[in-house]
Amino acid sequence: MTNMKIPRIPTLREINIREKRVFMRIDINVPIDPDKGEILDDRRIRVHSQTIKEVVEKYRPALVLGSHQGRPGEPDFITLEKHAELLSKYTGYNVKFVDDVIGPTARKAIQELKPGEILLLDNLRLVSEEIIEATPEKQSYTIFVRRLAPLFDAYVNDAFATAHRSQPSIVGFPLVLPSAAGPLFEKEIMALRRVVESFESPRIFVLGGTKVRDLLRVIENLVRNKMADRILTTGLLAQLFLVAKGIGLGKENMRYLEEKGILPLIPRARYILLMGAPIETPIDFKVLIDGETRNVGIGEINGKIMDIGEQTIRIYSEFIKDAKIVVMRGPAGVIEDERFRDGTVKLLEAAYNSKAFVLIGGGHLSSMIDESKLNEHIHVSTGGNALLLFLSGETLPALKALELSAKMFLS
Structure with a gap:
């Protein structure tokens, strides 16, 4: 399926540790x-x-x-x-x-x-x-x-x-x-093998969070290795790709992207789009205006973007429902504020209910997991940065x- 390979890693079945x-x-x-x-x-x-x-x-x-x-x-x-x-x-x-x-x-x-x-x-x-x-x-x-x-x-x-x-x-x-x-390391490797070495499709990657540069490297590697059928973007990553497409996000959000050092990444995001990357961007957002929350379409953004919107949640959930492989990394919104957890919670809900093999990246997303809904088809990785680097093609x-x-x- 891809050029990415995982080397043979010895397990506890191959060395003697009994009473050692x-x-x-x-x-x-x-x-x-x-x-x-x-x-x-x-x-x-x-x-x-x-x-x-x-x-x-x-x-x-x-x-x-x-x-x-x-x-x-x-x-x-x-x-x-x-x-x-x-x-x-x-x-x-x-x-x-x-x-x-x-x-x-x-x-x-x-x-x-x-x-x-x-x-x-x-x-x-x-x-x-x-x-x-x-x-x-x-x-x-x-x-x-x-x-x-x-x-x-x-x-x-x-x-x-x-x-x-x-x-x-x-x-x-x-x-x-x-x-x-x-045992834990071996489970992580088995999950990665399922993602990179299987022929199962559709393969959906749901990418968000704050590590935008790292995520761009991941996307470049996914495109290079033809690993993703759809890449559903959320958070700052989604905002970057919307700007790269020429869509206005309003002064407040553009100022925030500038403060975070994300605007210089626009040419790189445009190049990724020109490479034919199967990028999906939100069609609406939940925003904060004068202390109040509103759901607005991308053509009428006013206020600070805090989460993906209701229509986007529905569309992304449908992609997840029909997938065979789902990889999720990073929350969809500002989960520190309870008003903006809906996108993350509902995308996770779609993953729990899907028939796909689901790999959930570590970091902040792990804190939102409902452990009572996990099953044998869902692997929650302990390695946020390690997972990101691996998916970027790093050894x-x-x-x-x-x-x-x-x-x-x-x-």
């Missing part, structure tokens, strides 16, 4: 209240808890977990002590915590860990090397990897959300230890490192 000492990279980097330092949304911790429990019950390893949280200097750069408490709550196991990463306290705790026990290291970015991007070969020689690798029998990457990073805990360990993708460093590891240890 294992380092598993997870991603429990979650939103933090900048004032109180409290966790605001623990969905990632809950998702990882399921696979941690699965790994412990099936293989009984001495399991050491590693994750980052925020960046140094940012309000969300905190220790993982509270994360450990939540992991204990959701897994049903006592998840030990050590306020160290590669020092003597951490190494002693790792060495003393018994099969069936779980230990969470502190925030991996307390080690400065974990912030530096480099090749897998270089990262395998970092102090981080050289200090910890000799303590382990195997490495497991279950952090697909970090797959676009080339840091020691992601790409360094696979070159020095037998390595595999964890994900974590996949490359696991591929190299398979050649080194499993050939």
Whole structure:
């Protein structure tokens, strides 16, 4: 169907971790209240808890977990002590915590860990090397990897959300230890294979959110690889393409697009349209005028655009209903305001009720999901940026490192 291919990634069925000492990279980097330092949304911790429990019950390893949280200097750069408490709550196991990463306290705790026990290291970015991007070969020689690798029998990457990073805990360990993708990572890869390697059609991509430049790269790759039958645009991306088509959005919206640095992207958007990209743009919007909401057509826009309109929701929902593959990335409106969640909620509703295989991207869209309506045909990705980069045609460093590891240890 496309030129995009996913390399062979080793799984837990191919390496021996039964009662072995294992380092598993997870991603429990979650939103933090900048004032109180409290966790605001623990969905990632809950998702990882399921696979941690699965790994412990099936293989009984001495399991050491590693994750980052925020960046140094940012309000969300905190220790993982509270994360450990939540992991204990959701897994049903006592998840030990050590306020160290590669020092003597951490190494002693790792060495003393018994099969069936779980230990969470502190925030991996307390080690400065974990912030530096480099090749897998270089990262395998970092102090981080050289200090910890000799303590382990195997490495497991279950952090697909970090797959676009080339840091020691992601790409360094696979070159020095037998390595595999964890259960969550494997599910992400299976979902991506379904999207990029199947012949199912129609294939609908619903793209919105604030990362307009990244989304343009995605669209260019989709067109290049003939992956999309329809690309339904929402949010700032939709506004960009409407301007590229010569449709006026009113002074307030044009000023906002200018503030966000989106207007210089108009020539690129026009070129994408000339390439024959199957772009659909809204025919109406929900706008905010003097504190009141109105539904207006694109020929009569006045006020600030906040969500896609009722007619657009109906049209987009019909496309989703008839699709075989649906990929959704980014909310349709300003979901921080409850008045402008309708577009996002109803497009998700159409996805729940469709017979398509649905891949829902991470990020803000995940916060709007009704988990009671999920089924085996819907995959909610934990990797917002990793998913975007993959769909842009980029090679994900974590996949490359696991591929190299398979050649080194499993050939």
